[in-house]
Structure formats: structure tokens, C-alpha cells
Amino acid sequence: MTALLRAEDLRKSYQVGRGGLFRRARRFNAVDGVSLTLNRGETLGVVGESGCGKSTLSRLVLGLSPHDSGEITFDGAPLPDEGSDDWRHLRRRMQLVYQDAAGALDPRQSIGTQIAEPLKIHNLPPERAEQALADVGLPQAMAARHPHELSGGQLQRVVIARALTLEPELMVMDEPVSALDVSIQAQIVNLIQDLQQARGMAYLFVSHDLSIVHHVADRVAVMYLGQVVEEAPKAAFYTRALHPYSKALLAAVPVPDPATRGRAAPRIGDPPNPAAPPTGCRFHPRCPHATEQCRVEAPALRDFGGRRAACHRIEELSQ
Amino acid sequence: MTWILLKLLRALVTMGLVLTFVFFVLRLSGDPTLVLLPDDVDQATREFYRAKWGLDAPLWEQYTSYLRALLQGDFGISFRNNIDAFQVVWDRVPKTALLGGTAIAIALLIGMPLGVLAAVYRDSWLDRTVMSIAVFGFSMPNFFLGILLILIFSLKLRVLPSSGSGTWAHLIMPAATLGTGFAAQIARYTRSSMIDVLSKPYMRTARSKGAGLTRRVSQHALPNASVPVVTILGIKVGEMLGWAVVTETVFAWPGIGRLLTSAVASRDLAVVQCIMILLAFTMVAANMVVDLVYGWLDPRVRVGARAQA
Numbered sequence: 084m085t086a087l088l089r090a091e092d093l094r095k096s097y098q099v100g101r102g103g104l105f106r107r108a109r110r111f112n113a114v115d116g117v118s119l120t121l122n123r124g125e126t127l128g129v130v131g132e133s134g135c136g137k138s139t140l141s142r143l144v145l146g147l148s149p150h151d152s153g154e155i156t157f158d159g160a161p162l163p164d165e166g167s168d169d170w171r172h173l174r175r176r177m178q179l180v181y182q183d184a185a186g187a188l189d190p191r192q193s194i195g196t197q198i199a200e201p202l203k204i205h206n207l208p209p210e211r212a213e214q215a216l217a218d219v220g221l222p223q224a225m226a227a228r229h230p231h232e233l234s235g236g237q238l239q240r241v242v243i244a245r246a247l248t249l250e251p252e253l254m255v256m257d258e259p260v261s262a263l264d265v266s267i268q269a270q271i272v273n274l275i276q277d278l279q280q281a282r283g284m285a286y287l288f289v290s291h292d293l294s295i296v297h298h299v300a301d302r303v304a305v306m307y308l309g310q311v312v313e314e315a316p317k318a319a320f321y322t323r324a325l326h327p328y329s330k331a332l333l334a335a336v337p338v339p340d341p342a343t344r345g346r347a348a349p350r351i352g353d354p355p356n357p358a359a360p361p362t363g364c365r366f367h368p369r370c371p372h373a374t375e376q377c378r379v380e381a382p383a384l385r386d387f388g389g390r391r392a393a394c395h396r397i398e399e400l401s402q
Numbered sequence: 403m404t405w406i407l408l409k410l411l412r413a414l415v416t417m418g419l420v421l422t423f424v425f426f427v428l429r430l431s432g433d434p435t436l437v438l439l440p441d442d443v444d445q446a447t448r449e450f451y452r453a454k455w456g457l458d459a460p461l462w463e464q465y466t467s468y469l470r471a472l473l474q475g476d477f478g479i480s481f482r483n484n485i486d487a488f489q490v491v492w493d494r495v496p497k498t499a500l501l502g503g504t505a506i507a508i509a510l511l512i513g514m515p516l517g518v519l520a521a522v523y524r525d526s527w528l529d530r531t532v533m534s535i536a537v538f539g540f541s542m543p544n545f546f547l548g549i550l551l552i553l554i555f556s557l558k559l560r561v562l563p564s565s566g567s568g569t570w571a572h573l574i575m576p577a578a579t580l581g582t583g584f585a586a587q588i589a590r591y592t593r594s595s596m597i598d599v600l601s602k603p604y605m606r607t608a609r610s611k612g613a614g615l616t617r618r619v620s621q622h623a624l625p626n627a628s629v630p631v632v633t634i635l636g637i638k639v640g641e642m643l644g645w646a647v648v649t650e651t652v653f654a655w656p657g658i659g660r661l662l663t664s665a666v667a668s669r670d671l672a673v674v675q676c677i678m679i680l681l682a683f684t685m686v687a688a689n690m691v692v693d694l695v696y697g698w699l700d701p702r703v704r705v706g707a708r709a710q711a
Contacts, residue, residue, distance in 0.1 A: 147610055174612030186603035189622050191701060200621075201611040229701040245611075 085159045086120040087285050088144060088253055093117045093153035095139055099358050111358035113139040115309035116153070118384070123252065126279065126286040128300030128317070130293055130332065132354050136309040137289045138181075141257045144287060145177055146170060157253070175205055178246035181257035184238035188230040195226030198245045205249065215244040218281075219274060236267035240274065247278065255287045260295060272298055293336045297321055305329045308357050308365045315390035325392040325401055327370045364395065372396055409693065413686040420682040424675055425468060429461055434669035438481055455481060455671075468675075477679075478672030482665075487672035491661065491680060497567055498657030501576055501650070502642055506635075508581030509588045514631070516585075517592025518624060522615070524597060532589060539586025544645050548579040548652035565654035576653040580645055584638055591634050595627040602626075629699045636692030640685040 095114040114136045121127045129137050142148045144155055146162040155162045157177065163169035181187065188197055199212040216223060219240040230238060239259060246254060259275065260268040276299060279286060290296050296303060297317065304314040305328065313326040324330050352369055355361055364382050367373040376395050384393040387401070394400070434457065435448050452458045456467065471478065477488040520532040555575060556564035566572050599605065600623055608618045647659035654660070658677055665673040 145610060147606065171612045171614075174610060179607060179610045181603070183603050187607045189604045189608075189626065191625050191699070192622075200608075200613070204612050204617065231702045242607075245607075249611075 087123045087125075087158060088121040088287070089154075089156045090120075090140075090144060091118050091154040091156075093140070093143060093155065094151045095143055095148070096151055109358055112309050112360070113357070114143060114150070115360075117306070117309070117311050118153075119304055119311060119314065121253070121285050121287055123285055124279070124283045125302070126288050126300045128296035128303045129287065129289045129306060130291060130296050130303060131306035133291060134308075134354065134357050135306040136357075137291075137306055138257055140306070141179070141181075141255045141287060141289050145179055145255055146173065147179070174201075175249045176251050177253040177255065178249060178251040179255050179257070180239075180242050180246055180259050181255075182259065182262050184235060184242045184262070185230060187242050188238060190230055192229075193226065194228050194230065194233070194241050198226070198241065198248060201245060201249050207249070211248045211250075212244075215247045218247055218278065219244040234267075235263050236271060239263065239271055243271075243274065243278070247282075250282070251284060253285050253287065255289070257289045258291070259288075261290065261292065268295065275299065293332060305332065308354065308360050310365065310393065311384060311391075312366065312394070313390070313392040314384070315392075319390055323401075325387065325390065325397050326366075326394050327372055327400070328366050329392075331369075364393075372400060409690060413690065416686055417679065417682050421472070421675065421679055422465075424678040425465060426461075428669075428671050428674060429464070432669065433457070434481055434671055437667075437669045455479075472679075477676040480673050481670045482668055482673075487670075487676045490673055491658065491676045494656060494658045494661050495680075497655060498643075498646060498650070498659060500573065501580060501655060501657055502639075502646055504573060504577035505580035505584060505642060505646075506639070508577060509584035509638075510635075512581075513585035513588030514592050514628075517589040517631075518596055518619065518627075520589065520593045521596030521600060521627075522619060524600075529593075533593070536586040536589045540583045540590075542583065544579060544583060544648050545652050547582060548575070548649060551575045551579060552652075567655050567657075572653075572655075576649050576655050579652070580642065580649045583645070584642060587638065588631065588635070591631050592627065595630045596623055599623045599627045625699070629696065632695055632699060633692055636688045639688040640681075643681055643684065 093114055094112065094116055096110040096112045099109040099111045117136070117140060119127065129140065131137055139148075143150045146155070146165060149165065157173065163173065188194075192200075194216075195212065198215055199209055201207075202209050202211055212226075213223060216226060221237065221240050221244065225233070225237070225241070230241075233241065243259075256275065260271045263271060272295060275286070278284065286299070288296065288299055300317050302314065302316050303320045304311050305324075305326065306312070307328050313320070313324065313329045315325070320329070321333070324333055355365075355368060361368050363379045364370070364373070364377040367377040370377065374396070380395070382393045382395045384391050385397070387397055433452075434455070435451050439448060439451060449458070456464055459467070468478070477486070477491075479485065480487045480490045483490070516532045516536070520529040523529055551562075552564045552575065555562040562575055563569075563572050564575075605618060605622060608622050613621070643659075646657065647662055649655065650657045650659035651663055658680070662674065662677045664670075665677065
């Protein structure tokens with residue numbers, strides 16, 4: 084079976100500031116050699132600190148911004164150029180939901196108009212809009228309202244409904260619940276999971292919240308400064324992460340149990356400037372296990388018992 | 403409803419302040435009989451006209467009787483030609499409305515599309531060209547542009563009349579003179595407003611839905627970007643009336659503006675007062691129209707108004 088989505092050594096850099104007369108503009112590699120696959124109906128959770136390139140990655144795989152090098156294939160075919168007929172047609176198959184639901188909706192148009200817009204663009208039956216509204220658990224009366232009249236959770240449901248109208252095979256969810264109250268988060272996460280079960284969509288679920296990813300993902304990829312440092316099935320990852328960075332992330336997740344109060348997460352400090360990443364292993368300045376080799380040589384992402392990790396010392400550390 | 407009433411009340415206060423200010427400034431600026439009557443008239447005749455125009459009474463009394471007359475719709479008598487001041491002014495309104503309306507149409511029809519293009523193709527040669535022309539357009543003083551146009555099209559090429567208002571050909575140069583500066587400003591406001599909207603997340607989601615550039619601009623970007631532009635347009639209408647005075651003088655266009663300059667010069671108090679009231683009314687009305695249009699353009703404002711009521 085071919086994977087629905089496959090990224091191979093994907094790279095994307097942005098210019099930082101302007102170049103001067105005597106100074107070249109600095110570039111910062113937001114995504115720096117990322118390879119991953121996503122199968123049909125599967126959820127891949129992508130986690131990492133802010134600035135690690137998660138959101139850039141989500142835009143790249145949707146073909147919403149061009150990548151510098153590497154390859155993205157969707158359903159076995161490379162992503163077409165933006166603006167071409169193929170690209171437009173592909174919009175029906177992949178959709179985006181992201182954090183800022185209020186910003187993702189046009190303040191001047193009614194909810195109904197906005198949910199129906201993708202159908203209009205792609206000449207699809209307009210009845211799907213009502214269906215989509217029902218599918219996300221919103222009353223039909225909501226269609227006449229404007230975005231400012233809805234709550235944050237309702238807005239995110241609207242954004243999801245709009246994406247659903249096209250019946251996509253891939254949904255990229257970029258921090259879909261991060262801006263919501265915890266009680267609403269649970270509702271939206273459940274909705275997202277129910278929709279996946281009913282429709283068999285694949286999710287690329289980008290989040291900084293490890294507990295939510297634990298809830299929704301089948302596999303987890305950890306990103307650090309534009310690179311994937313570990314990728315593993317969910318159960319394996321949460322029971323025993325391999326990479327020291329993954330361990331640090333997991334240790335930082337608050338545990339809702341007063342008994343564990345005394346156990347403070349190891350402090351690893353702030354992430355380095357992504358525009359000037361450290362030499363060798365990018366994690367070495369913050370890694371408690373770093374050796375001379377780590378400072379000099381960048382570790383490759385290696386297979387290790389059904390999972391992948393980029394660390395020189397996994398063998399020893401997994402003992 | 404309360405909202406509308408409050409706006410009306412505020413408008414009335416504005417008008418009241420304007421007419422009070424104009425009334426006193428004009429009285430302080432000199433005796434009209436000195437300007438309107440020949441230098442060699444005797445004191446008795448002078449006193450006769452003072453009494454006739456009500457200028458012999460104390461200032462405070464003049465003011466109250468002026469207000470009383472105004473409330474009855476009486477704007478006074480034009481000193482110069484002894485007829486109803488309002489009639490004198492009203493006869494000129496269509497000409498200024500035609501000139502101003504055409505200038506606004508030019509400003510919108512040229513300024514908005516150029517601003518949209520500049521924003522969509524931001525930082526391209528197109529953007530730079532449009533913005534250079536815009537800077538030129540609004541730095542160019544109105545009277546100078548008018549004289550320049552007369553020089554080129556009337557004196558050199560002899561294709562357009564330099565003054566008067568008889569035909570459509572007469573309208574072209576004054577309207578272009580008045581409209582150019584505003585087209586340039588509208589282009590700049592449209593551009594920055596569009597750039598702001600184009601960076602909004604819903605523009606990205608529109609792209610991810612597969613909406614083409616035309617659809618994204620016409621359905622999402624322009625409607626949202628036009629909200630601040632419309633607001634500015636309301637303020638600009640008042641500013642435009644000011645410039646109309648200059649333009650009408652340059653092109654001898656028989657509108658309110660030229661009437662105002664001549665009425666001020668000859669201390670025709672009733673006419674000046676009437677024009678000022680009319681201008682203030684136009685500005686206030688323009689702003690109210692903008693408020694209403696704003697509510698139609700931006701549903702959030704509409705709800706705010708409903709909540710206040």
C-alpha cells in the first residue's frame with residue numbers, strides 16, 4: 084500500500100531581516116531535512132517547542148508554500164505547482180484546520196456562506212454544507228450568524244465543517260485546540276476523532292501539547308529545530324521515549340496527581356536560536372548525555388526496533 | 403434607535419458651534435457697509451443700511467435674532483443683490499455637487515483598483531510605479547495642477563475650455579484637478595488596508611480551499627479592506643469641499659466655492675453664513691452616511707449598534 088502522504092528530505096528556509104550592502108541576509112532553516120510518511124486513516128502527531136518548524140511543515144505538505152528542496156508525494160504523485168489545475172483539484176483532497184479559528188473566518192460573511200464556499204469553488208452540491216454543519220454538531224440556525232457571534236469552540240467547529248465539505252482524505256491540523264479552554268478542547272478532540280472514524284481521513288496533527296497528541300495520534304514525530312529527532316508508534320513513545328529531547332518533553336508534561344508533585348522536570352533551558360543552530364547534534368548544548376562526538380557530528384535518523392531516532396547514543400541510553 | 407438620535411443630537415451641536423463661530427468671526431472682521439457701499443456715501447446713508455441689515459443692534463441681539471430667524475428657515479438677505487441668501491447659495495449647489503461627485507467618482511474608480519493592484523503585487527515594479535504616481539498625485543498642489551492643465555490642454559493643445567461650465571468638456575479639467583489628489587490618497591489607503599487583510603489567516607484558508615486570486619480578492623479581501631477606506635472617504639468629502647473652493651476659482655466654475663470667495667471678499671454676511679451652514683451640514687451628513695454604510699459593511703458594528711439600543 085502506498086502511503087497517502089510522503090515527505091522526503093524536505094527543506095525550507097526563510098530570510099531573516101534584510102541583507103545590507105556588506106552583509107548577506109541571514110537565512111533560517113525552518114524545516115531542515117524532514118522525512119515522514121502518513122498512511123490513510125492514520126494520525127501522525129507532530130510535536131515540538133514553538134519555532135521548531137511544525138507549522139512550516141504543515142504548510143509545505145499542503146502545497147501552500149513552495150519547498151526549497153526534497154520531495155512531497157500525495158497518493159503516489161508529487162505535489163503539483165501552485166495555481167495549476169491539478170493543484171486546485173488537489174484542494175478537495177487535503178484541507179487545513181489551524182489554531183486561530185476566529186482569524187480563519189471572514190468577519191463579513193455569514194457562517195453558511197463560508198461553509199458553502201468550497202462547494203461553490205469546486206462545483207459540488209450545496210447540500211453538503213448542511214450535512215457538514217450537522218456533522219460537527221452545530222444547529223442549522225448557526226448558518227445565518229456571523230463569526231463574531233460565536234464562541235471559540237463553535238468557531239473551530241465551523242472551520243472543521245468547512246474543511247469537511249470537500250470530503251478530504253488528509254486533514255492537516257495545526258494546533259487545532261491550543262487556543263481553546265480545556266473543557267472545549269476535549270469536545271473538539273472527541274469530534275476530531277469521531278470524524279476520523281466515520282470518514283477514514285488521515286490527520287497530520289501538529290501540536291505542542293503532548294497529552295492531546297497522546298489522545299489522538301497513532302504515531303508521534305518529535306521535531307527539534309527543523310528536524311525530526313524521533314519517530315515512534317504512540318504506545319512505544321509514551322512508555323519509553325528514546326531521544327533525550329523526547330524524554331525532556333515528556334518529563335515536562337504536568338501530571339494531574341498530587342503525589343508526584345515533588346518530581347520536578349529537568350530544566351534544559353531555552354532552545355537555541357534557530358537561525359544559528361548548534362554544530363553537530365543540534366540538541367547537544369541542552370543534552371545531559373552529550374559527548375565530544377555529539378558536538379561535532381550530526382546524528383542521522385536511524386531505525387531502532389520499529390522506531391526511528393537521531394542520537395549517537397541511543398544504544399547505550401536505551402539500556 | 404437611541405443610537406441614531408444620539409448621532410443626530412451630536413450633529414446638531416456641531417452645526418450650532420459652526421454657525422456661532424462663523425457669526426462672531428464675521429462680525430469681528432469689519433463693517434460690511436465699508437466694503438459694499440461707495441467710499442463717498444454720507445454717514446446718514448451708511449447708518450440707513452446698518453439699520454436695514456440689522457448691524458446697528460448690539461452683537462448679542464444680532465445673534466439671538468439671527469438664531470430666531472434661522473429656526474424659521476430664514477437665512478437672511480444677501481447684502482449684494484437684496485434677495486434671499488439661501489436662494490443665492492442654493493442656485494450654485496448643483497454645479498458644486500456635479501464637480502464634487504465627479505471628482506469622488508474619479509478618486510474611487512482610479513484610486514481603488516490601483517491600490518488593490520499595488521497590494522496584490524506588493525513590492526513589484528507595478529506596486530512601485532503606482533505608489534510613485536500616488537506620491538506625485540497628492541504632493542501636487544491643486545491650484546498648480548489646475549493651471550498646468552489649462553496650460554497644456556487649453557493654451558497649447560486647444561482641446562478643452564479653460565473656464566465656465568456649459569458643457570461636459572468644461573467638467574473634465576476641474577474634476578480631474580480635484581479628483582487626482584484624492585485618487586492618490588484613496589490608492590494609498592486601499593493599498594495599506596489590502597496588505598493588512600491579505601495577511602489575515604482567512605486569506606490563507608481561502609487559498610487552501612482552492613479559491614483563485616480573483617475570487618479571493620473580490621469575495622474576501624476587498625470587502626474587508628474597503629471598510630477603513632469608506633471611513634476615510636467620509637472625512638475626505640469635507641476636505642474636498644475645501645479644495646473645491648480653490649479649483650472653482652482656478653477654472654471659474656460657478657459653484658459654491660467661487661460664491662464663497664466673492665461673498666467673503668464683499669462681506670456678504672448672510673451668504674457666507676448660509677454657505678458655512680451648508681458645508682457643515684454636508685460634512686455632518688457625509689459622516690452619518692459613512693456610519694450607516696460602515697454598519698452595512700461590517701456586521702460587528704451593526705451588532706454593536708443593536709446592543710447599545
